[in-house]
Amino acid sequence: MSIAILGAGLAGLSCARALAERGIAVRLFDKGRGVGGRLATRRLEAAGRTIAIDHGAQYLEPRDPAFAGLLAGLPCASWPEAGQLIPLPTISALPRALAAGLDCRNGVTITALARAPGGWMLADAAGERYGPFRAVVLTAPAPQSAALLAPIAPDLAEQLGGVVYAPCWSWLAAFAEPLPLPDLLRGRGPIAWAARNSAKPGRDAAEAWVVQADAEWSRRHLDEPAEQVAAQLSALLPAPPPLAQTAHRWRYALVERPLGRDFLWDARRGIGLAGDFCPGGGAEAAFLSGRALAQAIAG
């Protein structure tokens, strides 16, 4: 019987890969159209070209040898301005490489978990049922995992209650002419991060920007319509009307207060939890959390 993994972000994918490498069958479910979660790339159509822009995580900081080894096996470039590594051609190349050969169902939003005599059963938003599975691993952000756990393991759901995330509004825009700005701005007023896409190694040469608001600004504007947020962020830069633009709200962007554990594994009930929210940190933390959970499951 296989193991169900909810979420094909870095935590879910690293857990799935490590289990699969030990000969344990896994099936991933993700509500997104592709894999990667917050390692995400969007495409803008402008002036007859398609410009791919990373709009979640911007760069990777490998410190752990396992994460560094993974990146060493992929096309990556160092980005001197940020002083870090970026996968080529986009950041999504990393989750796509991890997902290769795995059984991953995308576009499936899991809405309920139930313990049946034969194992765990999952239900999705369209009324489909999946299972039985011998264990279930949840890697969605803590509040979303807690909502799924509340009816079946309220004690675990409660443990997740203390996790806090900073939100982030992210604005992508393409322009006809280069903006009169340095390639990278950090911590400028409410702008936590603004980068010229074409200045990153291996990216499209068209003039396009990703602008990410800081946590305080994003919290204050959290429930405003995306168009209104885009207009306010664009006014912070010397920017003419863009050729194309889109704004995305990351409600759970960066972990401010983590669970303080590398992962959770309840072997008796067959429930595991992994993600950046467990140890706290970014992409590397998510990867290591999923991997450590897989080691615990495999024994």
Ligand SMILES: Cc1cc2nc3c(=O)[nH]c(=O)nc-3n(C[C@H](O)[C@H](O)[C@H](O)COP(=O)(O)OP(=O)(O)OC[C@H]3O[C@@H](n4cnc5c(N)ncnc54)[C@H](O)[C@@H]3O)c2cc1C
């Ligand atoms: C704007 C922004 C900037 C960032 N910058 C950096 C950076 O520069 N460097 C860095 O290292 N980190 C950065 N991070 C953080 C980094 O992206 C995350 O730490 C990491 O990607 C988290 O991975 P994860 O697998 O734990 O969670 P996620 O990537 O969030 O994966 C969880 C997955 O669960 C899926 N899911 C949720 N609910 C369900 C459901 N009910 N059914 C099915 N699937 C579901 C989601 O679709 C998602 O794919 C940034 C994040 C954001 C948003």
